Amino acid sequence: MATVDSPLPRHDDLKADFPGLHQEIRPGVRLTYLDNAATTLKPWSVIRAVQAYDSDYPANVHRGIHALSERATEAYEAAREAVARFIGAAEAEEVIWTRGTTDAINLVAQSWGRTFLKEGDEIVLTDLEHHSNLIPWQMLAKEKGLTLRFAEVTDDGRLESEAVGRLLSDRTKIVAITAMSNVLGTVTPLEAIIGQAHDRGAVVVVDGAQGVAHRAIDVGKLGIDFLAFSGHKMCGPTGVGVLYGRREHLEAMPPAWGGGSMVTRVTREGAEWNDLPYKFEPGTPPIAQAIGLGAAIEYLSHFDPAAVMAHERHLMEHAHRLLEGTPGVRILGPGPEHKGGILSMDIEGVHPHDLATLLDREGVAIRAGQHCAMPLHQRFGLMASARASAYLYNSTEDFDRLADAIGKAIRLVRDRQSRRGR
Amino acid sequence: MEDTFYREELLDHYDSSPHRGRLDVVDLDADLENPLCGDQIHFEVALDSDDPGRIALARFQGRGCVISQAAASILAEQIEGQTLEHARALAPDQMIEWIGIPLTPARRKCGLLALRALHRAIDARANLSEAGPAG
Numbered sequence: 001m002a003t004v005d006s007p008l009p010r011h012d013d014l015k016a017d018f019p020g021l022h023q024e025i026r027p028g029v030r031l032t033y034l035d036n037a038a039t040t041l042k043p044w045s046v047i048r049a050v051q052a053y054d055s056d057y058p059a060n061v062h063r064g065i066h067a068l069s070e071r072a073t074e075a076y077e078a079a080r081e082a083v084a085r086f087i088g089a090a091e092a093e094e095v096i097w098t099r100g101t102t103d104a105i106n107l108v109a110q111s112w113g114r115t116f117l118k119e120g121d122e123i124v125l126t127d128l129e130h131h132s133n134l135i136p137w138q139m140l141a142k143e144k145g146l147t148l149r150f151a152e153v154t155d156d157g158r159l160e161s162e163a164v165g166r167l168l169s170d171r172t173k174i175v176a177i178t179a180m181s182n183v184l185g186t187v188t189p190l191e192a193i194i195g196q197a198h199d200r201g202a203v204v205v206v207d208g209a210q211g212v213a214h215r216a217i218d219v220g221k222l223g224i225d226f227l228a229f230s231g232h233k234m235c236g237p238t239g240v241g242v243l244y245g246r247r248e249h250l251e252a253m254p255p256a257w258g259g260g261s262m263v264t265r266v267t268r269e270g271a272e273w274n275d276l277p278y279k280f281e282p283g284t285p286p287i288a289q290a291i292g293l294g295a296a297i298e299y300l301s302h303f304d305p306a307a308v309m310a311h312e313r314h315l316m317e318h319a320h321r322l323l324e325g326t327p328g329v330r331i332l333g334p335g336p337e338h339k340g341g342i343l344s345m346d347i348e349g350v351h352p353h354d355l356a357t358l359l360d361r362e363g364v365a366i367r368a369g370q371h372c373a374m375p376l377h378q379r380f381g382l383m384a385s386a387r388a389s390a391y392l393y394n395s396t397e398d399f400d401r402l403a404d405a406i407g408k409a410i411r412l413v414r415d416r417q418s419r420r421g422r
Numbered sequence: 423m424e425d426t427f428y429r430e431e432l433l434d435h436y437d438s439s440p441h442r443g444r445l446d447v448v449d450l451d452a453d454l455e456n457p458l459c460g461d462q463i464h465f466e467v468a469l470d471s472d473d474p475g476r477i478a479l480a481r482f483q484g485r486g487c488v489i490s491q492a493a494a495s496i497l498a499e500q501i502e503g504q505t506l507e508h509a510r511a512l513a514p515d516q517m518i519e520w521i522g523i524p525l526t527p528a529r530r531k532c533g534l535l536a537l538r539a540l541h542r543a544i545d546a547r548a549n550l551s552e553a554g555p556a557g
Contacts, residue, residue: 353486416433
């Protein structure tokens with residue numbers, strides 16, 4: 001009913017694909033899941049793909065000659081190919097499995113960064129960055145004597161490409177930028193920023209933890225040098241992520257970690273590195289998880305990314321309409337036209353943790369705190385914020401419940417204040 | 423949703439604690455922050471001039487959620503008149519019991535922030551007197 005107007009086809013049926021949605025978190029209290037920026041729920045097809053590996057062909061990859069190992073290797077490499085197609089990579093060899101976004105960004109910093117950067121070089125970041133796209137660069141800067149520069153966001157949390165452009169110089173070697181803020185939902189102008197960065201000869205690292213799940217990102221069309229993202233934020237399992245790198249970069253980079261399967265010939269004294277992508281994948285990889293991520297991409301491929309974005313915008317327009325007029329509620333960041341499905345709030349007199357506890361009583365799952373983005377909270381003078389985040393299975397009804405629960409929380413605080421005033 | 427926010431007593435501790443503030447003379451203090459949510463506690467203690475092993479006064483300052491701030495107030499109330507040794511030996515479960523409502527693991531961290539600050543203050547003083555000149 002409330003969802004017939006969604007731009008996503010067959011949206012009403014979609015919730016049935018996600019078993020995690022259909023539960024009572026306590027007797028009589030139905031779950032309303034709005035913590036998708038932290039992790040998304042998994043559809044049956046992903047759950048079954050992981051289970052099928054574990055039950056039917058639980059073999060190691062690229063090692064055995066036996067049938068099960070061959071089957072596992074085939075499924076595992078098919079998942080890599082699915083990822084490559086999904087992000088528009090020229091070839092599957094440019095897709096490196098990692099543990100997640102954080103691991104992928106650290107790999108760029110520790111391998112490309114340590115090899116090619118020298119004292120005095122600069123890295124340009126933005127105020128929007130998650131700690132995972134900040135700390136690896138801080139560590140590298142300290143080690144190599146680099147300077148970090150930060151593009152500032154506007155007061156409504158948007159990033160203008162000129163804010164990055166102003167900081168670029170011939171000293172800029174890396175521009176590391178999120179595709180979508182995990183706090184404000186801000187969608188960044190990647191195309192303009194990448195053009196400017198490339199004009200200066202800088203390499204662009206895109207943190208796609210939110211972006212890959214919520215907006216269409218084509219590394220080929222955009223000319224992205226490195227793209228990092230996580231499986232679990234796009235309907236896949238935890239423990240697996242991806243580093244996409246342009247072949248020329250990956251070939252120039254030394255491995256960051258050593259071990260089995262990343263070498264071709266080993267003597268007591270040394271070793272020759274294996275080809276891409278295996279050079280960066282020592283040890284037994286997260287096989288079940290990679291296969292699960294392949295299934296997640298297969299699931300997401302049924303939807304037009306533009307329709308997923310339109311659906312989230314539709315939800316955000318609805319949520320903004322519901323909450324903008326509520327006294328005491330301040331919505332952080334830009335309007336729905338500039339962001340994905342993230343609604344962060346500051347509520348007068350209610351600490352986000354207390355709000356999250358009150359909402360949890362109603363079955364509404366949100367995130368409270370600094371969301372691994374302390375500098376961004378400092379920028380807006382906030383100790384913490386409360387974040388409700390949507391994905392393709394959410395409906396306007398979920399945000400109706402959120403708004404009702406927030407209204408109740410505010411009333412409880414008001415009641416308390418009037419009791420004290422008496 | 424229940425028709426109360428938290429226990430009324432907890433809210434009293436949160437927004438009208440007589441222990442919120444600063445002391446003129448501070449014998450030990452510590453600052454702690456919960457990096458997950460930004461809760462901050464500054465906790466300070468004045469010792470009994472006749473019995474330096476005993477806490478005379480305790481105060482806190484800070485900002486954060488109801489649980490973290492109310493817990494600091496409760497802790498300050500509980501330790502005044504107690505020995506440092508007693509205060510150092512206070513167990514997390516005791517603190518949770520004083521708070522008096524069920525806490526999820528994430529909220530436990532809020533509830534234990536003040537106790538961790540107090541223990542840190544006591545330990546810092548102990549290390550100082552061990553390392554410093556005798557007498």
